[in-house]
Amino acid sequence: MNNLSDEEILQLFQDKKMQSKAFAMLVQKYQERLYWQIRKIVLSHEDTDDILQNTFVKVWKGLQNFRYDSQLFTWMFRIATNESLTFLKEKQKKHLGYSNGEVEEMLLANLESDEYFDGDKAQLELQKAILKLPEKQRLVFNMKYFDDLKYTEMSEILDTSVGALKASYHHATKKIETLLKLNEV
Amino acid sequence: MKDLSNKKKESPFKVPEDYFENLADLVQERIKTEKTSKEKKIIPMLKPYLWMAASIFGLVFIAKIILTNAVPSEFRNPKISQTEVSVKDTPNVVSNADSANSIWIKDALSDTSSDEIIEYLSDYDIDSETLLANL
Numbered sequence: 001m002n003n004l005s006d007e008e009i010l011q012l013f014q015d016k017k018m019q020s021k022a023f024a025m026l027v028q029k030y031q032e033r034l035y036w037q038i039r040k041i042v043l044s045h046e047d048t049d050d051i052l053q054n055t056f057v058k059v060w061k062g063l064q065n066f067r068y069d070s071q072l073f074t075w076m077f078r079i080a081t082n083e084s085l086t087f088l089k090e091k092q093k094k095h096l097g098y099s100n101g102e103v104e105e106m107l108l109a110n111l112e113s114d115e116y117f118d119g120d121k122a123q124l125e126l127q128k129a130i131l132k133l134p135e136k137q138r139l140v141f142n143m144k145y146f147d148d149l150k151y152t153e154m155s156e157i158l159d160t161s162v163g164a165l166k167a168s169y170h171h172a173t174k175k176i177e178t179l180l181k182l183n184e185v
Numbered sequence: 186m187k188d189l190s191n192k193k194k195e196s197p198f199k200v201p202e203d204y205f206e207n208l209a210d211l212v213q214e215r216i217k218t219e220k221t222s223k224e225k226k227i228i229p230m231l232k233p234y235l236w237m238a239a240s241i242f243g244l245v246f247i248a249k250i251i252l253t254n255a256v257p258s259e260f261r262n263p264k265i266s267q268t269e270v271s272v273k274d275t276p277n278v279v280s281n282a283d284s285a286n287s288i289w290i291k292d293a294l295s296d297t298s299s300d301e302i303i304e305y306l307s308d309y310d311i312d313s314e315t316l317l318a319n320l
Contacts, residue, residue: 020213023209023212023213024209024210024213027208027209027212028205028209031205031208031209032205035200035205036196036198039198043198045198045199045200045201049204052208053208053211053212053215056212056215057212057215057216057219060212060216116198116199116200116201117197117198117199118197118198118199119197119198120197123195123197124197127197145189145194146194146196173189176189177189180189
């Protein structure tokens with residue numbers, strides 16, 4: 001039952017009696033990919049869990065009206081990304097007066113004390129460098145470097161041209177390499 | 186290690202045990218809670234409007250009672266409202282006015298004796314034909 005295609009799951013979802021079952025299948029199919037997308041943006045597991053659940057609640061609400069203007073996964077990925085960015089903005093608002101950099105430093109401090117972070121010194125330095133990137137470059141870098149998403153998929157999710165994404169990724173890798181060299185990792 | 190291509194891409198992040206096994210149930214639970222709280226929210230949201238509707242209904246009811254008592258019963262004609270009056274209705278209105286006049290005349294003459302009325306009519310030379318025509 002878990003090998004159903006997106007179309008088959010959506011068809012099942014249209015049947016009121018099967019709605020919950022179909023949705024559970026959808027959650028199981030995409031939970032991990034969405035989790036890691038969110039986790040790389042907000043870093044802590046607790047925050048990721050909260051945002052992921054919000055994402056799925058929004059997917060449930062929007063699924064009735066979902067039309068195949070984009071792929072189901074791309075649409076869900078976009079919701080997850082927007083939810084994560086909104087979370088960061090709200091966090092910044094809560095700590096009024098904090099600049100972008102300070103919020104990122106706070107995220108990093110949380111990461112170091114997070115019991116679900118198991119990285120060595122080099123991995124921590126890499127996360128520090130990623131956090132120093134502008135928001136868009138950070139998203140592009142995470143999607144390409146860790147998840148190896150296709151530029152066409154990223155283009156749909158981030159609503160940016162493939163050319164601009166390639167340029168963003170190039171700039172991001174150069175900046176990270178420079179930062180790592182500075183820290184002599 | 187300074188070159189990203191040489192770095193290992195292993196994720197340094199961990200996830201609590203069984204997290205993904207239970208997530209679907211947690212999400213379903215949250216959707217259920219949201220649905221219930223949304224239903225609970227609708228009644229308090231409608232409360233002010235229900236109060237407003239009840240107040241307007243009350244005011245209209247009170248105004249109707251006051252107006253009903255203020256207008257004398259002989260001038261009340263529920264069949265004719267202001268908006269219903271048109272040119273073709275004019276004769277009806279006139280005849281209603283006539284009937285109101287005749288009621289007033291009847292009341293005014295109730296204290297006058299028959300002899301006084303006959304005397305008045307003879308003084309003004311009103312013959313029986315004219316009288317019958319104006320009945």
